[in-house]
Every structure is written in structure tokens, then in C-alpha cells.
Amino acid sequence: MSNLQLTSRGELKHFLTLAGLDRLMLERILDTADSFVVVGNQEVKKVPLLRGRTVVNLFFENSTRTRSTFELAAKRLSADVLTLDIKTSATSKGESLLDTLRNLRSMHSDMFIVRHTDSGAAHFIAEQVAPDVAIINAGDGRHAHPTQAMLDMLTIRRHKGNFEPLSVAIVGDILHSRVARDQIHALKTLGCSDIRLVGPNTLMPNSIGSMGVTTHTDMDEGIKDVDVVIMLRLQTERMASAFLPSAGEYFRLYGLTTQRLKVAKADAIVMHPGPINRGIEIESAVADGPQSMILNQVSYGIAIRMAVMSMAMSGQMQQRQALVANPTNTEAQV
Amino acid sequence: MNMVIRGARLIDPSLNLDTVTDLHIEDGSIQAIGDLSGLTHDHNIDAQGMLLCPSFVDLHTCLRDFNQIQKGTITSETQAAASAGFSQLCPSPDTQPCSDAGSVISMITSKAQAAGFCQLLPVAALTKDLNGSQLSNMEALSRAGVIGFSNAGHDIGDNTVLLRCYEYAATFGLKVMVQAQDHALGQGHMHAGPTATRMGLDGIPVIAETLSISRHLEFMQHTGVSGHFNQITSANGVELIRRAKAQGQAITADVSIAHLCFTDTAVEGYSSQYHLQPPLRAESDRQALIQGLADGTIDAICSAHQPHESAAKCAPFAATATGMATYDMFIPLVAQLLSTKQLTTQQLVAALSTQPAHIAQTQVPSIAVGQVANFTLIDLQHQWQLDADSQVSQGTNQALNLQQLTGRTRLTWNNGQISYNR
Numbered sequence: 001m002s003n004l005q006l007t008s009r010g011e012l013k014h015f016l017t018l019a020g021l022d023r024l025m026l027e028r029i030l031d032t033a034d035s036f037v038v039v040g041n042q043e044v045k046k047v048p049l050l051r052g053r054t055v056v057n058l059f060f061e062n063s064t065r066t067r068s069t070f071e072l073a074a075k076r077l078s079a080d081v082l083t084l085d086i087k088t089s090a091t092s093k094g095e096s097l098l099d100t101l102r103n104l105r106s107m108h109s110d111m112f113i114v115r116h117t118d119s120g121a122a123h124f125i126a127e128q129v130a131p132d133v134a135i136i137n138a139g140d141g142r143h144a145h146p147t148q149a150m151l152d153m154l155t156i157r158r159h160k161g162n163f164e165p166l167s168v169a170i171v172g173d174i175l176h177s178r179v180a181r182d183q184i185h186a187l188k189t190l191g192c193s194d195i196r197l198v199g200p201n202t203l204m205p206n207s208i209g210s211m212g213v214t215t216h217t218d219m220d221e222g223i224k225d226v227d228v229v230i231m232l233r234l235q236t237e238r239m240a241s242a243f244l245p246s247a248g249e250y251f252r253l254y255g256l257t258t259q260r261l262k263v264a265k266a267d268a269i270v271m272h273p274g275p276i277n278r279g280i281e282i283e284s285a286v287a288d289g290p291q292s293m294i295l296n297q298v299s300y301g302i303a304i305r306m307a308v309m310s311m312a313m314s315g316q317m318q319q320r321q322a323l324v325a326n327p328t329n330t331e332a333q334v
Numbered sequence: 335m336n337m338v339i340r341g342a343r344l345i346d347p348s349l350n351l352d353t354v355t356d357l358h359i360e361d362g363s364i365q366a367i368g369d370l371s372g373l374t375h376d377h378n379i380d381a382q383g384m385l386l387c388p389s390f391v392d393l394h395t396c397l398r399d400f401n402q403i404q405k406g407t408i409t410s411e412t413q414a415a416a417s418a419g420f421s422q423l424c425p426s427p428d429t430q431p432c433s434d435a436g437s438v439i440s441m442i443t444s445k446a447q448a449a450g451f452c453q454l455l456p457v458a459a460l461t462k463d464l465n466g467s468q469l470s471n472m473e474a475l476s477r478a479g480v481i482g483f484s485n486a487g488h489d490i491g492d493n494t495v496l497l498r499c500y501e502y503a504a505t506f507g508l509k510v511m512v513q514a515q516d517h518a519l520g521q522g523h524m525h526a527g528p529t530a531t532r533m534g535l536d537g538i539p540v541i542a543e544t545l546s547i548s549r550h551l552e553f554m555q556h557t558g559v560s561g562h563f564n565q566i567t568s569a570n571g572v573e574l575i576r577r578a579k580a581q582g583q584a585i586t587a588d589v590s591i592a593h594l595c596f597t598d599t600a601v602e603g604y605s606s607q608y609h610l611q612p613p614l615r616a617e618s619d620r621q622a623l624i625q626g627l628a629d630g631t632i633d634a635i636c637s638a639h640q641p642h643e644s645a646a647k648c649a650p651f652a653a654t655a656t657g658m659a660t661y662d663m664f665i666p667l668v669a670q671l672l673s674t675k676q677l678t679t680q681q682l683v684a685a686l687s688t689q690p691a692h693i694a695q696t697q698v699p700s701i702a703v704g705q706v707a708n709f710t711l712i713d714l715q716h717q718w719q720l721d722a723d724s725q726v727s728q729g730t731n732q733a734l735n736l737q738q739l740t741g742r743t744r745l746t747w748n749n750g751q752i753s754y755n756r
Contacts, residue, residue, distance in 0.1 A: 004603075019532070096645075096649070097649060097650065097653070098645075098648055098649065116650065118650035118651065118652050118653055119533055119534035119535050119604075119650070119651065119652065120533065120534075120535070120604035120650050120651045120652075121650040123603070123604050124604060124649065124650045124651070127604075128648060140534070140650075141534050141535075141650075141652070142534035143533055143534030143535075144534065178534060181531075181532065181534060205531040206526040206527060206528075206530065206531055206537050206539070207526075207527055207528040207531055208531055210528040210531070210532075211528075211531070211532065
């Protein structure tokens with residue numbers, strides 16, 4: 001999988017998952033994003049890195065926040081942006097995903113931002129449909145959401161510094177979370193050795209320990225003395241499908257309250273990928289409190305997406321030039 | 335056609351035969367076995383180092399045709415089966431239209447007869463349209479020549495209906511074949527293990543199989559039906575079958591070639607060619623399946639051949655069709671199993687020919703003077719590449735496409751006729 005998203009020179013050409021990316025690459029993404037955080041604070045918020053490039057937002061699944069931050073990031077890089085609401089239209093006409101994508105590729109797009117309900121959808125597109133279009137995974141099933149995980153890493157690095165000494169707890173619906181898997185990959189690659197997952201057995205994936213984490217069913221034990229608490233969103237449909245008895249019981253056992261946060265280190269930061277369910281996974285006083293990073297995460301999200309988009313586009317350009325220079329060299333495609 | 339095959343290793347488990355010698359076939363029958371160096375003949379096959387054994391019997395295969403000719407036809411897939419050494423096949427009832435009527439069964443068998451590559455011993459649907467609510471016309475279907483009844487991959491959820499299926503089958507002494515997987519727990523897309531977790535794919539836990547096996551064992555015991563389990567996948571499943579047999583229950587079981595040779599890690603990278611139902615499981619399960627064959631818990635190896643057109647496998651993993659076209663790589667996979675020496679050649683041959691023939695209650699092909707020629711000659715050393723030119727099946731879902739393989743059928747005789755000759 002690592003090969004698929006890298007050029008033969010090891011440059012990013014797609015961005016599908018954090019699995020298989022090395023520490024140097026993750027740090028380069030964070031460094032690049034750091035420089036874009038500044039752009040957001042300027043009077044004129046544009047840089048010309050993607051001028052003349054066409055970026056297509058392909059959201060097969062609803063998402064207001066991720067879609068709008070990707071759109072904003074592309075516009076700040078001066079790209080032409082097309083956002084398609086293909087969630088219903090393509091499927092209702094019976095067109096297969098493959099045919100929809102082939103049509104879009106024929107419009108000479110340079111980059112697809114893809115969100116899809118099936119795990120592996122972005123991978124499938126990069127491998128079999130559009131290897132010469134940069135594919136950015138904006139969330140696939142419960143597999144990966146690499147830009148979200150990287151913006152979380154940027155948040156941690158900017159507020160906590162070095163990853164090595166940190167203890168990080170990820171709390172809640174790990175089973176259905178694409179973010180949690182990429183967060184684990186990123187934290188491990190960046191040197192964090194104490195990663196704890198907290199939640200009931202019904203929301204804990206099979207054999208998750210194989211990813212090098214510890215699991216805790218008791219919230220107080222799980223967040224004791226941690227530096228970072230990452231709360232995951234709990235979808236209300238989990239109650240109807242028998243994962244949990246009630247929102248009330250969940251909040252009582254796993255909700256983050258001011259009282260409970262005292263178990264963590266005094267300077268611990270609290271993160272959440274949003275949108276938050278106040279009173280279900282997190283108390284308002286915590287979400288809006290001094291330790292909360294929730295709104296910082298949103299603005300860092302734009303910087304991370306700008307970084308990843310510019311890096312992947314540059315990798316794709318290098319690959320295209322290599323192909324033009326030597327069309328028979330199929331190695332350049334790998 | 336007449337011929338002399340010289341120097342092959344002849345193995346026939348039913349006769350306890352294992353010897354290197356010559357074999358003479360005339361008018362479709364075995365004329366002589368032994369040192370035939372004095373016999374001159376126009377048609378000689380130098381078979382030194384090759385294996386000659388009774389042709390294979392497949393307890394579970396999908397031949398498509400009818401409303402699925404884009405995937406394969408009875409002609410194309412029985413030819414592919416012959417190229418893998420098979421001469422008798424038990425096609426699964428999940429055909430389109432469903433094999434729940436005598437007319438469908440006779441269409442299937444007459445097409446195969448016309449093609450001439452294999453004899454079919456169809457399995458009929460246990461319930462009408464496999465719907466799990468109405469019994470099929472079992473008695474009439476058994477008169478039409480079916481060897482057993484199965485609901486294929488469609489679990490019957492209602493225990494009342496299932497009890498009646500078993501009771502009705504018991505009335506006429508009919509065999510029930512089961513693909514054991516609980517419907518609700520079987521909703522995932524691969525084995526529930528570390529690979530599924532990392533890839534974010536819904537897992538199918540082992541308990542989906544063991545719950546179902548236990549449930550069917552209870553029904554079989556309660557009604558006295560002779561039952562067969564298709565495609566056991568897990569170590570715990572093997573153990574349940576082992577215990578039931580030890581307690582004297584008259585049951586049999588098979589395993590598919592894919593489950594003997596691949597594990598869930600093959601799915602890594604969202605490789606849809608390994609998207610199977612029931613799913614490929616862990617290495618420890620695969621080892622237990624091999625052990626189950628070695629100690630006789632598992633009686634037979636089936637192909638679970640399921641050809642597809644290319645579009646069926648070209649989508650995000652969960653949206654792709656399940657199943658693998660296995661006939662073209664069948665002999666290389668058998669050769670690979672042999673090379674590990676975990677199973678003897680005799681054990682493998684028995685699991686492919688004599689034992690499944692007993693389960694299907696069909697004539698056991700044997701290698702003896704006077705017998706009609708029903709055997710296959712396999713070159714276990716032959717090196718070749720599987721690709722669009724060399725494959726026989728119409729299915730494009732060839733997991734080992736473009737790979738260098740070792741082992742290939744040289745010749746298959748089906749009922750006195752050559753059905754494959756390379």
C-alpha cells in the first residue's frame with residue numbers, strides 16, 4: 001500500500017492512508033502545514049501552488065466540515081475547484097462507481113478528493129481507475145482518514161512538542177472510527193509509545209492490540225496521567241444497532257467531564273474530530289474549556305490539507321514529466 | 335482412442351494401489367496394467383515422474399450458464415474442470431434460475447452431457463428459490479437425479495422451517511448439504527482478525543461458522559439425516575466435526591482448495607480476488623484444516639469454483655462479488671500442498687476422488703483392468719504461466735493470473751473418452 005501512494009523517488013503522489021509512510025514523510029507534512037498556518041493569518045490568504053490545476057471534490061458520503069475545509073484549502077492554493085454532489089445522482093441512475101470516475105477523469109482533472117462509505121474506495125480509485133490523478137482520501141469506510149489524523153498530529157505537536165514522552169488516550173467508538181486507525185499509525189510512527197484505547201468491548205475492534213496499543217474498558221484507568229485525550233464522535237444510530245444501551249449510560253461511563261478530566265495530567269489537551277455531541281461524549285464545560293483544542297483543530301485542518309494537496313500534486317507532476325521524457329519507462333508509474 | 339501410458343505412478347486408494355508402471359487403454363477401457371515394454375503402439379505417452387490417479391469428484395462448484403453466461407457456461411466450466419482432473423461435479427443449487435425444479439436439473443445435466451467433459455451430479459435447493467421458507471419438491475428432485483439438497487450460501491434463519499426441511503429429507507432418506515454460516519454474523523466481508531481491523535473491513539467471526547455447525551449437527555442428530563458440511567474454514571469448525579464423528583454421528587465434510595492454500599492476509603491491499611464467502615481465515619485455521627484432512631475429520635477437497643466477469647471484481651472491496659475461479663490453478667495448488675509433505679499423495683488423491691465419490695454416492699472411479707477409463711494424468715513438475723491464453727475457465731477472477739505455476743494436468747479420461755489432452 002505504501003508503494004501505491006509514493007513515486008519511485010519516494011515522493012507523495014496520492015494520499016490514501018498513513019500506514020506505510022515513514023517518520024520523515026510525516027514530519028515533512030507537518031513542517032509544510034506549519035508554513036501554511038501562517039498563510040491563514042495573512043490579509044491575502046492565497047498562494048499560487050495549484051494555479052491552473054483542477055481539483056474535484058468527490059463526496060459519495062455527506063460531510064460539511066471536511067468538504068468545506070478541502071474546498072477552502074484548494075482555493076487558497078489557487079486551484080480551480082469543482083464540488084460534485086454525487087452521493088445520490090450517480091447511484092440513482094444506476095451508474096457504477098467505475099463509470100462515474102472514468103467520466104470525471106476524461107475531464108482532465110488533476111486531483112480527486114474522495115470520501116466514500118466503502119473501506120478501500122480511495123485505494124481502488126488510485127490503483128485501478130485514475131493512477132495519473134492525485135487521489136486524496138477524505139475518509140473511506142472505517143479504514144482511514146489521513147488528513148484528519150495529520151491535523152490531530154499537528155495540533156499535538158504545536159501544543160505539546162515532541163511525541164516520544166507523551167501518553168495519548170483515544171476514547172469512544174474505535175470500531176467504527178476511520179480516524180482512530182490513522183491516528184494510531186501516525187502516533188506510533190512519530191515515536192509515541194503509550195497509546196491507549198478506551199471504550200466498551202462492543203466498540204473495540206477485533207485484535208486491535210496487534211496495532212501496538214493497550215485497551216481499557218475503564219475510563220479513569222484509561223486516561224490516568226495522559227497528556228492528550230482524543231474523544232471520538234458517537235453516532236446515535238449505534239444505540240439502535242445494539243452496540244450500546246443508551247446515550248445516558250455511555251455518557252456516565254465514557255463521557256468526558258470536568259471532574260473526570262482531572263485524572264489526566266493537569267496540562268492535558270482535549271481533542272475531538274467534530275462535530276461534537278454535547279452531553280453524549282463530552283460535557284460543554286470541557287468542549288469550551290481552556291484545555292480544549294477543538295477549534296484549533298479546524299484551522300489546522302486547512303493547513304494540513306493545503307500541505308498534502310501541494311505535495312501530492314508535485315509528486316504527480318514529477319511522475320508525468322518522467323513519463324513524457326521516457327514514455328516506455330513503466331517504472332515511472334510505480 | 336487407444337494409447338499406452340508409460341512409467342507413471344499409479345495411485346488408487348480404493349484398491350490400495352501405489353506403483354510405478356505402464357497402462358494400456360483400448361476402446362475406452364483399461365486393457366492392461368504392468369510392464370508393457372514389449373507392447374508396441376502408435377500412441378505412447380512418456381509419463382515418467384507423472385501421477386496417474388482416479389479422476390476427481392467435486393462436491394461444490396458453480397458452473398453459471400443460463401442467466402449468468404457473462405460469468406461462464408456449463409460447456410466452458412466443465413471443460414475447465416476436466417483440465418483440472420475432474421470428471422464428476424456436484425454443481426451448487428444457487429444457479430439462475432435456481433435449481434429447485436426438475437426442469438432446471440435436467441437442463442443442467444443435458445447441457446453437460448452434450449458438452450461431454452464431465453458428468454454432473456447436481457445438488458438441488460433445499461427450499462424453493464433458496465428462500466428459506468418453503469420446501470422444495472425434494473422427492474421429485476431426487477428422482478431427477480440430484481445427490482443432495484442444500485440452501486447454498488443462504489442460511490435458513492427460521493428453526494421451524496429448518497426442522498421441517500430435515501424431517502422431510504429424513505422421510506425419503508435424502509442427504510442434506512450445509513454451508514455453515516450464521517446469516518446475521520456472516521454480514522462482514524472477510525475473517526474478523528488483525529487484517530480486517532487494519533483495513534477497516536467488517537469481519538466475520540469464527541463463531542458465525544461454529545454456531546451454525548452446532549445447530550445443524552443438532553438437527554441431523556434429531557432427525558437421523560445423513561449430513562454433509564461444505565467448505566469448513568476454521569480450526570474450531572474442524573474440532574466440532576471431529577467430536578461429532580467421534581460420537582458416532584454419520585456426517586461428512588469438505589474443505590475448499592482456497593481455504594487450504596490461502597489466508598486472510600491475502601486480502602491485504604484490498605485484493606478483491608481473495609474476497610470469498612465463507613472467508614479465508616487465519617494461518618492457524620489453515621493448518622487445522624490440513625490436519626483435519628490428514629486425520630480423516632475432513633473427507634474431501636472441493637474446488638468451490640466460482641467464475642466471474644471482470645466487472646464483478648472491479649469496485650471497492652466490499653462491493654465486489656465473492657468467489658474465485660479455481661479450476662485453472664487447482665493442480666498447481668494441489669502440487670503446492672504436496673510439496674509441504676503435510677499430506678501424503680495417497681491422502682490427497684483419496685480426498686479428491688474416492689472419498690467424495692462415496693459422499694456423492696456415485697461410482698468410485700478405479701484403475702483396474704477391465705474398468706472404463708476414468709482417470710487423470712498429472713505432471714507435478716510442469717512449469718507454466720497462468721494467463722488469458724492458457725486459462726480454460728471463462729472466469730477472469732484468477733487469483734494467480736500472470737504467475738509462474740508448477741504442476742499441470744496432462745490428460746483426463748472421462749467415462750472412456752478423453753476430456754482433456756494437453
